[in-house]
Amino acid sequence: MKELSLNVLDITHNSITAGAKQIDLTLELTADRIIIRIRDDGCGMDEKMLASVTDPFTTTRTTRRVGMGIPLFKLAAEQSEGFLDIKSRINEGTEVTAVFNKNHIDCPPLGDMASTVAMLMAAVPEDSDLNYRFETEKGGFSLGTAELREALGGDISLGEPEVQQWIAEHIREQEQSYTCEKE
């Protein structure tokens, strides 16, 4: 994975697959850290699965026996001398937290979070919600599928190309307003 936002796209799909009704994705930027948190109320994992989930030879996919999503995310975090933590309870949900040292030479770029979030919002089933929260030391904003669906009414999907473009641009504008002024 070339960008952290690609890991986020990949890992958050797991929450959708877990049948979550509420997914909370948080990106926190501090002076020297990037903290990514993905929390869901999906099916969760038992202790045995949780213990082996960072092993590439553990997977729920049926097309092959290898699952690289979590291992790659963990690798990216540890390369920057950060860490990956997963808490999960069966039938209650899962919380994945990844911490990166932003100034470490091996820390991957964050990349295009706006596109990642827009695509995730299109992938969430209609009876589930995804909320994205962006935080910096100067403040932050959030955007959720619930408010977007309300604005669009029931008949327009979040996956429509025009809506996708709007969501990504909106997030980009908001993020820039909190990150660009400091120079």
Add this chain to the structure above:
Amino acid sequence: MKSLEELKALREKMQKQMNVRDAGDDTVRILVGMATCGIAAGARPVMQAFLEEVNKRNLKNVIVQQTGCIGVCRLEPIAEVFVPGEEKVTYVKLKPDMIPRIINDHIVNRNIVSDYTIGAAE
């Protein structure tokens, strides 16, 4: 700065177009593989290129969606195109600059881009 009000305006504009779509059942579905393998191989820019091209050409009967692992990870990024009444076409090893041709030749003019299909790659 974008506001939710703007989204409401977009809704009204789109609702009119939606009625056009509902009238016929000739909606084309494009599925882009978005599992770890697809994403690592570059599926997100490919997905974006599909969305941009559909938007640019104002195509109303096309839905672009994400799917999981299609099963041939070494050929990712992969997209499957479903035209009603026709066999599924699987495009492999996609790059964003290949997408306008797929949209133009296949989706608009209904000529399969054979060079990009799984049959050509195998």
